[in-house]
Amino acid sequence: MQPDIEDLLRTARVVAIPLATRFRGIDVREALVMRGPSGWTEFSPFIEYDDAESAAWLRAAIDFGWSDTPTLHRDHIRVNATVPAVDAAEVPSVLARFPGCRTAKVKVAERSQVLADDIARVSAVRDALGPEGRIRVDANAGWNVDQAERAIHALATFDLEYVEQPCASVEELAEIRARVADFDVPIAADESVRKASDPLAVARAGAADIIIVKAQPLGGIHAALRIAGEVGLPVVVSSALDTSVGISMGAHLAAALPQLDFDCGLATTALLSGDVTRSPLDPVGGAIRVERVDVDTDLLDRFEASPERRTWWLDRLRRTHELLG
Incomplete structure (x- = not known):
């Protein structure tokens, strides 16, 4: 199932979570989470990745949020x-x-x-x-x-x-x-x-x-x-x-x-x-x-990204969605 962009934007939240230890050259991890019919899913390509590379990450988010889970062999x-x-x-x-x-x-x-x-x-x-x-x-x-x-x-x-x-x-x-x-x-x-x-x-x-x-x-x-x-x-x-x-x-x-x-x-x-x-x-x-x-909505609020970073991520989401066709 390929949701349209409005389906993705409807529940999209952007968070910025500090790291306990600097890792990959960053001190804060930004991510966009959203809810699909199958549950919450995540779109979080690293900041330096371009839209073409990020498209695979969006396909993954849609796959997890809008598709059935395959058979599992362990819990x-x-x-x-x-x-x-x-x-x-x-x-x-x-x-x-x-x-x-x-x-x-x-x-x-x-x-x-x-x-x-x-x-x-x-x-x-x-x-x-x-x-x-x-x-x-x-x-x-x-x-x-x-x-x-x-x-x-x-x-x-x-x-x-x-x-x-x-x-x-x-x-x-x-x-x-x-x-x-x-x-x-x-x-x-x-x-x-x-x-x-x-x-x-x-x-x-x-x-x-x-x-x-x-x-x-x-x-x-x-x-x-x-x-x-x-x-x-x-x-x-x-x-x-x-x-x-x-x-x-x-x-x-x-x-x-x-x-x-x-x-x-x-x-x-x-x-x-x-x-x-x-x-x-x-x-x-x-x-x-x-x-x-x-x-948890309280945690989403606590770690909510700044308005500027939220806008950046939502624009990225729109551009990347367009690449999926």
Whole structure:
């Protein structure tokens, strides 16, 4: 079902929620939530994304708010902690926001930092999680192939579960995967899937061992399920620093996958200082619930974006809706 723009605008609310820790270079997360026949849904492409890229996020919002939910195979999803590019001394306090999580994803390759900072941060996570904990690192395409090889060699000593998007292009991923084959460190592709015109190219090129799928950037649950079914690689479901509405979308995607071998990156509400619901999908015992959330009008009012930002988002919604045809 393709709702018209008035259907979307009728319940649209724009929020600006402060982050507990600076992440992705931002201190406040803005998002637009709205209610469809199936429940609340979210449209929250990052500010720097253009309308063409944002169109997939709107398709996802419409898919979740105006379509039936696929068959679900589980009612809870095990999730990982997310450690931003903080000083190593801050790692214990960050991990404390993710009770029961046995896995941590650690951000590396921050532009303002050096490899020694990454090593110190990952070491602190290993100390906190102990030998049984699982550590994955995410470079967000921040390294070239030589830098990635050097970094993976240095970080492999911490027994990495995988390295996410070490380099930008599919060709670079294939090369670094070949170079580090002896390290027994799998390569996961994120941006090379969600930002690609052909999300399956990374698998055809033998450039990754694992793919990361995110409901919003891939156009919704049903589109992401099709990609996961065709790619022929293990899948990790992740989020994009969403409110609990967007996290609910990701949790439903993870629950709809027939096989789910890895803890998912769906605990990022723990990085926010607020939410739009009184029952946020925060991790409990290392897992989150699979359910739609009820949005609280008092919280919408509390975190309501400024009139200027509301206008910006509603204009973006109109422009992006036009692109859907």
